[in-house]
Amino acid sequence: MFTGIIEATAEVLKSSGASLVIGRPAAFDDIAPGHSIAVSGVCLTVTSADASTTSFDVVSETMDRSTLGTLRKGSRVNLERAVAVGERLHGHIVQGHCEGVGTVIDISDASRMRVRVPKDLLPNIVPKGSMTIDGVSLTVASVEGDEIEVALVPFTLENTIFGTLSPGDSVNIETDIIGRYVAHLLPSRT
Numbered sequence: 318m319f320t321g322i323i324e325a326t327a328e329v330l331k332s333s334g335a336s337l338v339i340g341r342p343a344a345f346d347d348i349a350p351g352h353s354i355a356v357s358g359v360c361l362t363v364t365s366a367d368a369s370t371t372s373f374d375v376v377s378e379t380m381d382r383s384t385l386g387t388l389r390k391g392s393r394v395n396l397e398r399a400v401a402v403g404e405r406l407h408g409h410i411v412q413g414h415c416e417g418v419g420t421v422i423d424i425s426d427a428s429r430m431r432v433r434v435p436k437d438l439l440p441n442i443v444p445k446g447s448m449t450i451d452g453v454s455l456t457v458a459s460v461e462g463d464e465i466e467v468a469l470v471p472f473t474l475e476n477t478i479f480g481t482l483s484p485g486d487s488v489n490i491e492t493d494i495i496g497r498y499v500a501h502l503l504p505s506r507t
Contacts, residue, residue, distance in 0.1 A: 318410060319355045319397050319452070322407045323395045323452060323453055323477045324396055325344055326342075326476075327340040327341070327371075327393065328391060328392070329389065329390055329391065329393070329394060332388040332390065335374050335376065336372065336374060336375070337361070337372070337373045338372045338373075339394060340369065340370060340371075342396065348363055349366060350363050350364055352398070353413070354371070354373075355395075355397040356373065356385070356395075356396060357385070357452050358383075358413060358415055358449050358450070358452030359379060359385055359415045360412065361373040361379075361413075362374070384418055384488065387487065393478045394478065395452045395477050409447040409454050409493065411454060413452070414491060416490055416492060417437070417438055417490050418490065419488050420485065420487060420488070422484060424482050424484065428468060429466055429469065430466070430467050430479070430482070432450060432464065432465055432466075432490075434463060434464070434490055436463055438492055440500055441492035441500055442457055444457055446496060447493045448490070449491040451477070451478065451479075451488045451489050455468075456468060
């Protein structure tokens with residue numbers, strides 16, 4: 318489980334087939350094989366780690382449902398280690414289970430970002446609710462059609478890859494798990 322509060326960003330060193338290798342941030346000195354790390358919002362299991370790199374195997378389902386398959390050497394990713402029991406939950410409950418890929422529509426105003434999301438995810442996105450974009454816990458400011466708008470604070474722009482995004486860029490989307498459970502348990506509204 319994660320919180321959506323990004324701890325670091327890192328450079329992709331290798332991305333080929335089902336293998337992903339990223340630079341290891343100095344603060345991630347406690348990771349080991351078997352640990353979970355959210356890489357741009359996608360929960361991956363560490364397969365190996367040394368002083369400067371961290372490696373992951375990525376299954377085809379994950380490649381198909383996220384932006385990980387489009388990463389290239391030099392790309393930057395958001396990182397968060399799994400939450401430790403007893404820690405404060407600063408964001409919201411995040412699984413790292415990417416549900417789909419959205420497209421940045423506008424990020425020209427530094428305090429707002431608009432993203433087009435897959436239509437099948439819209440029922441689980443509510444204004445003033447929580448969601449993650451590339452692993453970042455955000456509050457939904459508005460929903461209009463298939464576009465959502467989120468508010469961004471300067472800290473988020475400076476400490477995530479959001480400061481480098483442009484219209485047309487793809488981003489990983491995860492809706493709020495509590496909302497997904499409620500929607501799943503409610504009788505179908507046909």
